[in-house]
Amino acid sequence: MIYKEWMKYIKDDVKLTEVVMPGTHNAGSYGMTALGCCQDGTFYSQFAHGVRHFCIRYCGDKKKGIVLSHGLAKGAPLAEGFESMRRMIDENESEFFIFDMREYYNQKIGPFSFSYPVDDAEVVKLIEEYLAPEKYAYTDFEHVSDITFGDIRKSGKRYLIINYRNAYQPWCREVEHILPWSAELHAKKPEVFASEVLMHFNNEQTNGIYWFQTQLTPALDAKGGLRTPRALEKALLPYYQSIIDAIASNKFYLDSANVISGDFMTWNYSKCREIIKLNLLKDTVKEEYREKFEKELNKK
Numbered sequence: 001m002i003y004k005e006w007m008k009y010i011k012d013d014v015k016l017t018e019v020v021m022p023g024t025h026n027a028g029s030y031g032m033t034a035l036g037c038c039q040d041g042t043f044y045s046q047f048a049h050g051v052r053h054f055c056i057r058y059c060g061d062k063k064k065g066i067v068l069s070h071g072l073a074k075g076a077p078l079a080e081g082f083e084s085m086r087r088m089i090d091e092n093e094s095e096f097f098i099f100d101m102r103e104y105y106n107q108k109i110g111p112f113s114f115s116y117p118v119d120d121a122e123v124v125k126l127i128e129e130y131l132a133p134e135k136y137a138y139t140d141f142e143h144v145s146d147i148t149f150g151d152i153r154k155s156g157k158r159y160l161i162i163n164y165r166n167a168y169q170p171w172c173r174e175v176e177h178i179l180p181w182s183a184e185l186h187a188k189k190p191e192v193f194a195s196e197v198l199m200h201f202n203n204e205q206t207n208g209i210y211w212f213q214t215q216l217t218p219a220l221d222a223k224g225g226l227r228t229p230r231a232l233e234k235a236l237l238p239y240y241q242s243i244i245d246a247i248a249s250n251k252f253y254l255d256s257a258n259v260i261s262g263d264f265m266t267w268n269y270s271k272c273r274e275i276i277k278l279n280l281l282k283d284t285v286k287e288e289y290r291e292k293f294e295k296e297l298n299k300k
Helices: 043-048 078-091 120-130 149-155 190-196 199-203 229-248 251-256 270-281 287-297
Strands: 021-024 053-061 065-070 073-077 097-103 107-109 112-114 159-162 209-213 259-262
Touching (some): 053 078, 053 259, 065 120, 073 078, 229 259, 229 270, 259 270, 270 287
Parallel strands (some): 021 053, 021 259, 053 097, 209 259
Antiparallel strands (some): 065 073, 107 112
């Protein structure tokens, strides 16, 4: 299926910051408790649905070492996640991935504060053991906006690691990127959120990776109490296409679009399909393959 190899259709002169790719919010939260779970599929399953940007969060566990996490919710060992990532790296030489990796953010819930410290050196050991960074990690660039798909193909590299502290040396370079998010906006009713979330493009811009987040955030509401990410996603789905259509119909939004991420990206192919199809409007697809690219994506 095209979802495992869609990047091979992208023009050589297209920049990594120009292509439109699906991303997963809290990519490692599969199998977690209801309040922590934002994805159903493993990293490999997400890749097979077309995802190329992965938000990977983890914390320390006394019994299991470093584990994937979403706040207090803990999941599989990070090593298990890396095994899944190595499989997708090995299977399709045409595809390139962005791994946004970090320990989970410090949290304050009511009067309680939580931190999730992880030893950077231990993460580097796992990267070197499972992800063959000397062969596959892309580090030879001045600014991320300089990287083209032609550069990537010539290099043979397969992924870029982003870390907010530029940790995990020597396999991580400083990468300009933004991930606009608003506790107020992302907790609004889905129909309001869908009509207002595009304002992120108006309010914040970057020359680097633009991570546009389309997931709603669990929050207390007067009627239903604390809703799970799954319940919020079901409520948002009827309005999701309107977000994509708004990007497609506005040149400024389309030019800004890069990573478009969300929750539960493996329920079916619809969200990833519509995100990837934006590349046709953005003219990033090789001219000789445009018809095939569109035909493959329109298959049900």
